[in-house]
Amino acid sequence: MITKNKLQSIISKYYLGGKVESVKWKVKDSKLDIDFMAPTKDMIGKLSCSDFSMVNEGEMAIFNTTQLNRLLNVLAGDLMLDASKTNKVLTKLTIQDAKASINYSLADPLMIHKVGEVDENIEWKVETTLENDDFTTFVRAAASIQGNEIVTLSATRDTIDTPILKFTFGERMEFSNKVEFHVNANFIEGTREDNKIPFNSEMLREIFSANKNSDECKLSFADDGLLRLIFTSEDENTNTTYFVVRKADY
Numbered sequence: 001m002i003t004k005n006k007l008q009s010i011i012s013k014y015y016l017g018g019k020v021e022s023v024k025w026k027v028k029d030s031k032l033d034i035d036f037m038a039p040t041k042d043m044i045g046k047l048s049c050s051d052f053s054m055v056n057e058g059e060m061a062i063f064n065t066t067q068l069n070r071l072l073n074v075l076a077g078d079l080m081l082d083a084s085k086t087n088k089v090l091t092k093l094t095i096q097d098a099k100a101s102i103n104y105s106l107a108d109p110l111m112i113h114k115v116g117e118v119d120e121n122i123e124w125k126v127e128t129t130l131e132n133d134d135f136t137t138f139v140r141a142a143a144s145i146q147g148n149e150i151v152t153l154s155a156t157r158d159t160i161d162t163p164i165l166k167f168t169f170g171e172r173m174e175f176s177n178k179v180e181f182h183v184n185a186n187f188i189e190g191t192r193e194d195n196k197i198p199f200n201s202e203m204l205r206e207i208f209s210a211n212k213n214s215d216e217c218k219l220s221f222a223d224d225g226l227l228r229l230i231f232t233s234e235d236e237n238t239n240t241t242y243f244v245v246r247k248a249d250y
Contacts, residue, residue, distance in 0.1 A: 001053060001078045004097070006236055008072060009213055013047050013231075013240045015065050016206040022112050023065070027057040035115040043203055044116055044243045051237040055082040058090045063107035071095075071102040118243045124220035124228070125192070126155045128165050128185035131216055135208040138167065141179040142205035145170035150247065151201035153221060155187060156194050163187045165221065169201060197225050198247045207242055214240075 014020050014036040026033045032052035037044045060083060062068060075097045083106070084092040093104040130138075142151065152168045165185040170178035187193075207229060211217065214231040221227055225246030232239050 126221035
């Protein structure tokens with residue numbers, strides 16, 4: 001059994017407001033793993049849930065997550081998940097509550113594009129931990145300036161020389177309206193300070209919004225413009241990692 005809220009929260013972590021539609025759910029020994037990638041290939045992620053119960057386990061090709069979300073709106077409370085096989089391939093996902101059930105047709109696994117790989121053997125120059133309140137601040141800041149698509153990240157220092165990671169929104173806007181906030185950070189020797197690296201603020205806003213129930217986020221930042229975000233949620237037994245690359249057109 002799984003609550004509807006938990007299942008929807010898990011889905012939102014890869015769906016990201018509609019940015020990722022097609023994924024494979026891999027369930028084995030009550031553990032769920034999902035690899036995902038944005039169509040623009042500027043974000044790659046992986047999600048795991050250590051407490052995910054199904055009657056029949058296996059690999060499920062979810063081609064249209066929007067449709068699955070619409071079907072889930074019919075249900076409420078505690079849910080039971082099961083899957084049917086045809087020729088050893090899972091072809092139908094059934095989810096039911098105490099009064100109703102839905103059937104979702106699974107796709108051919110070959111229809112789901114292979115997710116790229118990230119070489120993590122790089123030197124992360126900046127590391128910090130964001131608390132749950134920081135997620136809300138980021139989402140509000142990203143939405144505060146209409147038409148803004150960029151957030152720049154820079155390793156710098158505050159007025160008392162404490163290392164910080166600064167987020168700046170709206171710096172390129174016509175009237176220079178902008179929002180800044182920062183968190184304390186750890187710098188590795190050789191960190192390029194005050195180097196502003198641009199990222200897609202909408203993508204990051206969706207990531208932080210989807211993980212609003214997480215306890216914390218471990219953020220790592222490389223000088224060449226790769227960002228790693230690791231969210232953990234003890235209540236949901238989930239761990240979700242995102243790799244986001246910088247915007248080139250800046």
